């Protein structure tokens with residue numbers, strides 16, 4: 001069991017505030033944990049099914065809240081962007097005290113600089129695994145788009161890009177799915193019909209519930225028109241950390257979206273597109289696209305080692321097009337040639353394993369910095385926003401997580417080679 005450490009006074013003050021503001025807490029408390037910031041600990045023995053926390057719907061923070069509507073932010077910006085702008089406006093206004101005690105218990109910008117790949121120096125970003133790099137690129141353009149559509153509206157309130165990036169990441173790492181019980185009157189930004197609501201619309205922040213850390217097996221937060229709640233998924237002994245599951249995420253996803261990876265993750269997987277797509281000729285690409293089998297090839301840590309789509313593309317790469325067609329149409333389970341295909345995939349993976357060894361050496365060579373790595377003043381970097389990270393040294397935490405992730409990928413690839421050779 002990891003030691004749960006005393007969280008500090010600001011957390012005691014926040015819990016009192018939360019209890020006075022619609023949060024019911026039963027048998028749990030915030031605590032500090034080594035390497036994952038704050039989390040939730042069982043304050044007494046808990047039984048499976050016990051309700052641990054309930055956050056009243058009126059205590060949630062979402063775009064239908066009157067205090068957000070009153071900010072009169074434009075409706076064309078994303079829900080994520082609007083929430084981040086609201087938090088940033090409140091954060092930079094010393095007279096706005098409504099969420100002061102909640103803000104005081106958030107991770108700091110310095111915490112994010114150590115953990116979130118968005119803040120890594122370019123040299124470290126370039127050494128992210130392929131899947132993580134793609135996710136980071138998408139995240140960067142989402143943030144950039146949100147900032148460009150809101151900057152003119154928030155600059156007068158003193159919100160800098162630096163602060164906006166911080167609150168945007170607070171939203172990114174601390175939101176829950178919320179489907180607005182009273183949708184038609186919720187916000188002009190939202191569709192009136194529930195069927196047209198997308199997951200990008202359904203963001204709500206839940207003060208106190210956002211203390212829970214993630215595990216691949218954990219409690220499953222539930223919501224209804226009355227609010228959000230968490231029940232114990234199993235019995236817990238006093239002092240044990242209680243986790244929720246943020247969803248069935250791979251470690252590359254967790255790294256980019258939340259800034260950490262799990263040592264053991266039953267949902268982990270490695271995409272193979274960057275290894276297999278370059279091997280295809282134009283006719284093969286066309287055939288796969290027509291059949292709906294182009295890309296999304298995945299390697300799993302457990303048997304079966306690869307997905308059905310990978311089995312299909314391997315048939316096109318190794319066998320004739322008739323054997324491929326028989327497999328994708330379901331006329332043939334393709335087991336006759338499986339040995340040949342396994343041998344081919346093994347060769348591709350062994351080559352990748354050698355590349356990974358070189359990448360690991362590159363990660364080990366990354367130049368570290370002591371302390372927090374700040375080499376320039378906030379003012380100097382203000383306008384350059386995330387450019388700031390391009391020239392700074394790499395922090396020990398960043399190098400450490402890259403090494404751990406690449407070692408996981410190496411082990412997964414080597415285990416697959418062994419499995420394919422059986």
Ligand SMILES: C[S@@+](CC[C@H](N)C(=O)[O-])C[C@H]1O[C@@H](n2cnc3c(N)ncnc32)[C@H](O)[C@@H]1O
Pocket residue numbers: 035036037038039105106107115173174210211212213214215257258259260261262
């Ligand atoms: C919803 S918050 C949870 C509370 C957070 N630990 C804090 O200090 O406020 C999500 C963040 O917690 C951290 N986190 C969550 N689960 C984790 C885990 N299993 N291991 C390490 N960090 C974790 C990550 O920094 C993530 O972005």
